[in-house]
Amino acid sequence: xxxxxxxxxxxxxxxxxxxxxxxxxxxxxxxxxxxxxxxxxxxxxxxxxxxxxxxxxxxxxxxxxxxxxxxxxxxxxxxxxxxxxxxxxxxxxxxxxxxxxxxxxxxxxxxxxxxxxxxxxxxxxxxxxxxxxxxxxxxxxxxxxxxxxxxxxxxxxxxxxxxxxxxxxxxxxxxxxxxxxxxxxxxxxxxxxxxxxxxxxxxxxxxxxxxxxxxxxxxxxxxxxxxxxxxxxxxxxxxxxxxxxxxxxxxxxxxxxxxxxxxxxxxxxxxxxxxxxxxxxxxxxxxxxxxxxxxxxxxxxxxxxxxxxxxxxxxxxxxxxxxxxxxxxxxxxxxxxxxxxxxxxxxxxxxxxxxxxxxxxxxxxxxxxxxxxxxxxxxxxxx
Amino acid sequence: xxxxxxxxxxxxxxxxxxxxxxxxxxxxxxxxxxxxxxxxxxxxxxxxxxxxxxxxxxxxxxxxxxxxxxxxxxxxxxxxxxxxxxxxxxxxxxxxxxxxxxxxxxxxxxxxxxxxxxxxxxxxxxxxxxxxxxxxxxxxxxxxxxxxxxxxxxxxxxxxx
Numbered sequence: 001x002x003x004x005x006x007x008x009x010x011x012x013x014x015x016x017x018x019x020x021x022x023x024x025x026x027x028x029x030x031x032x033x034x035x036x037x038x039x040x041x042x043x044x045x046x047x048x049x050x051x052x053x054x055x056x057x058x059x060x061x062x063x064x065x066x067x068x069x070x071x072x073x074x075x076x077x078x079x080x081x082x083x084x085x086x087x088x089x090x091x092x093x094x095x096x097x098x099x100x101x102x103x104x105x106x107x108x109x110x111x112x113x114x115x116x117x118x119x120x121x122x123x124x125x126x127x128x129x130x131x132x133x134x135x136x137x138x139x140x141x142x143x144x145x146x147x148x149x150x151x152x153x154x155x156x157x158x159x160x161x162x163x164x165x166x167x168x169x170x171x172x173x174x175x176x177x178x179x180x181x182x183x184x185x186x187x188x189x190x191x192x193x194x195x196x197x198x199x200x201x202x203x204x205x206x207x208x209x210x211x212x213x214x215x216x217x218x219x220x221x222x223x224x225x226x227x228x229x230x231x232x233x234x235x236x237x238x239x240x241x242x243x244x245x246x247x248x249x250x251x252x253x254x255x256x257x258x259x260x261x262x263x264x265x266x267x268x269x270x271x272x273x274x275x276x277x278x279x280x281x282x283x284x285x286x287x288x289x290x291x292x293x294x295x296x297x298x299x300x301x302x303x304x305x306x307x308x309x310x311x312x313x314x315x316x317x318x319x320x321x322x323x324x325x326x327x328x329x330x331x332x333x334x335x336x337x338x339x340x341x342x343x344x345x346x347x348x349x350x351x352x353x354x355x356x357x358x359x360x361x362x363x364x365x366x367x368x369x370x371x372x373x374x375x376x377x378x379x380x381x382x383x
Numbered sequence: 384x385x386x387x388x389x390x391x392x393x394x395x396x397x398x399x400x401x402x403x404x405x406x407x408x409x410x411x412x413x414x415x416x417x418x419x420x421x422x423x424x425x426x427x428x429x430x431x432x433x434x435x436x437x438x439x440x441x442x443x444x445x446x447x448x449x450x451x452x453x454x455x456x457x458x459x460x461x462x463x464x465x466x467x468x469x470x471x472x473x474x475x476x477x478x479x480x481x482x483x484x485x486x487x488x489x490x491x492x493x494x495x496x497x498x499x500x501x502x503x504x505x506x507x508x509x510x511x512x513x514x515x516x517x518x519x520x521x522x523x524x525x526x527x528x529x530x531x532x533x534x535x536x537x538x539x540x541x542x543x544x
Contacts, residue, residue, distance in 0.1 A: 076394035076415075085393050134394065143412045144422030144432035149390045149398060156393045257415055322430035 003053065010054040014043065018272045029139070029373075031132045033334045033365045036272050037358055040279015041287075058277050065274030066339055067230045067244040068267045071222075073130060073159060074248015075256045075263075079199030082160065082249065085153035092150070092312040093157030099304040101126040107297050108353075116173050117353040120344030123165055124357045125301045127158045129334025132365060136329055136372050147318045147326040154312065154330060162336060163246070164188055166239040166343065173347030174237060184237050191238065195246040207255035219262050222251070241339060271335065278338050279358060281345070286355040294359035302367070305330045321375075328375035332368020337361050419443050470534045471501070474525045474541055481543040488515030496536035498529025 001009075021035035086093075104125030108118025133155060137143050167188040171181035198206060210225075211218045226247045233243030251259060306327040313323030341349075341357030386401045392412065400410030408424040418439065422432035438446065476482050482490055487500055502511045504524040510517065519525075527537050 081391055081393040084391055130394070137395070141422075141432055141435040143392065143395060143420060144398065144400070144410060144424075144435055146400075146408070146430040149392055152393045152395065257417075319428065319430050321428050325431070 006053045007057070011057070014039075014054070014058070014273075014276060017043075018276065022272070030369050031129070031135070031332065031334060031365045032272070033129070033132070033275055033338070034362045036275035037279040037282075037338075037362055040276040041282060041284050041358070043276070043280055055280070058273055058280065061270055061273040062277035062342075063240070063274075065267075065270035065272075065277075066241050066342070067226060068263060068270050069274070069335055069339070070241045070244040071226050071248045072260060072263055072267050074195075074245040075251060075260050077156065077159075077249055078252045078256070079196040079249060082156060082196065083200070085156045086160065089150075089153035089157045092154055092308065092315070093161070095311065096154055096158065096305075096308045097126060097161060099308055100301055103297065103300045103304060107293060107300075107356075111293055111352070111356075113350070113352060116347065117344055117349035119169055119172060120340055120347070120349055121353060121356065123162070123169065123340035123344075124337040124360060125297060125333070127162060127333065127336040127340070128155060128305065128330045129332045129336065129365060129368065130155050130159060132332035132334045132368050133329050136332070136369055140372065140376050142325065142329070142376075145322065145325065147313055147316070147322040150312055150316050150318070151309075151326050151329050154308070158336075159245075160192070162340070163192055163242050166242050166340070167237065169340070169343065170237055170239050170347070173344070173349075180237075187236055188238050188242055191233070191242070191246045192249075195249040198250040199252045207251050207253050211251070211255040211259070215258075215262060218255070218259065222247075222259055222263075239343065241343075274342075275335075275338060278342055278354075282354045282358045283351050286351050287359060290352065290356045290359055294356055294363065297356070297360055298363045298367070301333075301364075302331050302371075325372070325375045328372040329368070331364065331371050333361055333364035334368075337364070421446075468530070469528060470531050471526065471528050472534045472538070473504075474527055474538055476519055476521055476523045476525065476541060478521045479543065480521065480541050482519050482541045483521040485519060486515060487513055487517045487519065490519075490540060492527075492537055492540065495540065496529065496533045498527050498533040498537050500525050501528050502526040 017039050018036060021039050022032045025032035025035045101122040103122075105118050105122035107125075108121040109115070113121070133151065137148060137151070142148055164185060167184040168181060171184040174180075211221060213221070226244050229247050230240035230243040233246075234240045248256075309327035309330050310323050313326050318326070337357060338361055341353060341361075344357075345354045387399050387410075388401065390398045390400070392398050394415075396412055396414040396416075398410060398412050400408060402408050407426060408429045410422055412420040412422065414420070418437060419442075420435050420437050422435045424431060425433035493499055500513060500517075502509055502525075503513050503517065503519065504526065505520075506522065525537075525541070527534060529537065
């Protein structure tokens with residue numbers, strides 16, 4: 001067989017498997033993320049069907065997936081929204097960070113991992129899955145609920161925290177000096193500042209001018225700008241993901257709404273490729289050894305998210321059932337945990353970080369929607 | 384005046400809610416995409432939307448019409464009508480606007496822009512053909528007639544640019 005033939009057969013096989021996984025996930029009303037990871041594990045090294053020829057292609061696709069995921073996340077928020085919810089959610093956000101980052105960090109150290117992979121593992125357990133939560137709120141008819149603004153503002157805080165966390169972790173992993181780590185963070189701060197100013201002051205005019213062409217022109221313009229900014233961010237060690245996130249924040253208004261619609265299919269494809277790639281590169285033979293720690297981490301960090309939501313709900317004057325719902329929706333961990341783990345692995349985090357992250361996300365991305373359905377009392381949604 | 388509480392839902396839209404005179408919490412979620420959802424909470428769990436109804440633009444308009452209580456139709460987004468080169472525009476006056484607290488005469492709108500204020504819409508009563516002594520406050524909406532350029536000039540003055 002020719003190289004092209006093998007490439008197409010492998011890629012076709014992977015995407016067909018993704019289709020089956022996605023169908024299964026939607027049948028069970030679960031997030032597709034754990035299913036994609038499982039798919040990747042099946043194909044990877046030491047898996048059932050090793051994929052060799054298309055691996056480099058899948059790897060590039062996976063990196064594009066991270067960029068598109070973060071771009072879309074930025075597009076969802078306008079600068080003004082970020083500022084207002086930061087003001088209200090700061091105490092809760094900080095509590096959330098402390099209670100959910102620390103367990104991952106400690107677990108890493110207890111397992112005898114080095115400091116750097118442990119720092120990444122903290123990031124894995126810290127951040128709730130914006131994608132899974134947003135879908136849950138819509139599916140369960142929770143958007144009108146009183147606890148929902150609080151849940152979303154916690155997510156906003158986490159997303160912004162990641163914009164600072166990634167450059168810090170990146171700098172630490174590079175083994176660079178304290179001064180260059182501070183440099184990366186200052187650049188990230190400046191970037192966030194500029195993106196917010198552009199979004200708040202000039203958002204609508206800037207976006208309307210830059211994206212006034214046909215759909216095709218707009219899509220290419222946005223993707224081109226995003227990849228260039230992502231690449232530039234990588235050059236100065238601020239992480240491509242953060243660069244893409246900032247572009248998303250800067251674009252606002254009508255242009256952002258249209259871009260979200262146009263990018264959705266790209267995100268679906270490349271994000272799926274990203275999760276599969278993470279599964280692919282995880283060595284399944286390491287998994288059995290980490291089952292115990294993964295389950296322990298899952299239990300602890302479910303409890304810590306509950307504690308945060310309970311406290312925040314109490315502060316916001318929300319009833320017991322509302323607090324339960326808030327807690328249940330924040331339990332899910334997904335895309336960002338995998339993104340942070342992938343960066344950690346790229347920084348030499350080792351196969352154990354990868355296996356723990358894969359196992360952890362497998363559990364938490366599945367558990368989140370299930371717990372949320374338990375907390376739900378059958379709201380009726382029409383239309 | 385307004386009992387409606389407005390809360391931002393980052394990444395989703397805006398939640399508007401109020402409590403009915405019988406104590407039920409209800410409201411509307413405006414999604415960034417333009418979709419609206421009306422929700423109603425049950426008395427035993429006032430935090431949770433027991434019923435949610437999705438509405439598209441036409442549904443929402445029909446519902447508003449059926450309720451028949453609209454005071455000012457265009458209070459959120461400025462509307463614009465154009466008839467043979469003459470433009471009518473609804474221009475809201477915000478807290479930050481330099482026009483807030485001034486009279487129409489102070490603003491010298493007609494002198495500077497050639498456009499006329501045809502009416503001022505205000506909660507609780509509108510004034511057709513206001514004179515130069517008419518005092519403007521934040522929350523008012525000006526109905527202005529003029530050429531397209533003249534209207535743009537009014538918007539710049541009202542927004543303080």
